[in-house]
Amino acid sequence: MRRLATVVGAGAALVLALSACAEPTAGFGGQPTPPPSSAQPTxxxxxxxxxxxxxxxxxxxxADLSALPADFPKRVWTEGDGTVVGTFGKEGGCSKVRADLTEQTDTGVKITLVETTPANSEACTMDLRFPPVTVKLAKPLGERGVVVTAKQETK
Structure with missing residues (x-):
């Protein structure tokens, strides 16, 4: 008799679990799940x-960081006496990032973040990292502005 009660109890629990899974509009905690949106995610x-x-x-x-993709960290800083300018790059899996000083004038500095990916296709992890990268200026940044752009290359 005891065995029958165990079987019936387990069966009831299974029926409850399956019926909960069958409800397509119930989310976590019984809250309705919103319908899928046809709009592209921002x-x-x-x-x-x-x-x-x-x-x-x-x-x-x-700092003009408007040319960077939306998922980049948007921060620029100086170090030491102002001749070192830093920002965050983005790399992941097999790629590595570096900062290239592409221009420095009396009014501004241009930095290009270069993400380099190996030419041979190897298995790479899907992680993302945002390492700090820096460039060295000929003279302190002072009141000059900084423009940061990004590009990808394969080597």
Missing amino acids: PEPGPEMEPPAGGKPLAKNK
Whole structure:
């Protein structure tokens, strides 16, 4: 008799579990699941990241990061006497990022973030990293602005 009660109890639990799974509009905790949207998802903004220790954040109006993809961290800083300018790159799996100083004038500095991926196709992890990268200027940044762009290359 005891065995019958166990079997009946287990059967009832199974029926309850299956009926809960059969409800297509119930989400976690019994909350209705919103219908799928046909609109394209908007890209998430990049993570807010602070400069490394000793880095002095550049005022947002002095840095033009508008050419970077939405998921990049948007931060520029100076280090030391102002001749080192840093920002965050994005790399993952097999790719590596570097910062190239592409222009420096009396009014501004241009930095290109270059993500390099190996030409041979190998198995790569799907992780993303946002390492700090820096460039060395001929003279301190001072009041000059900074423009940061990004590109990809295969080697």
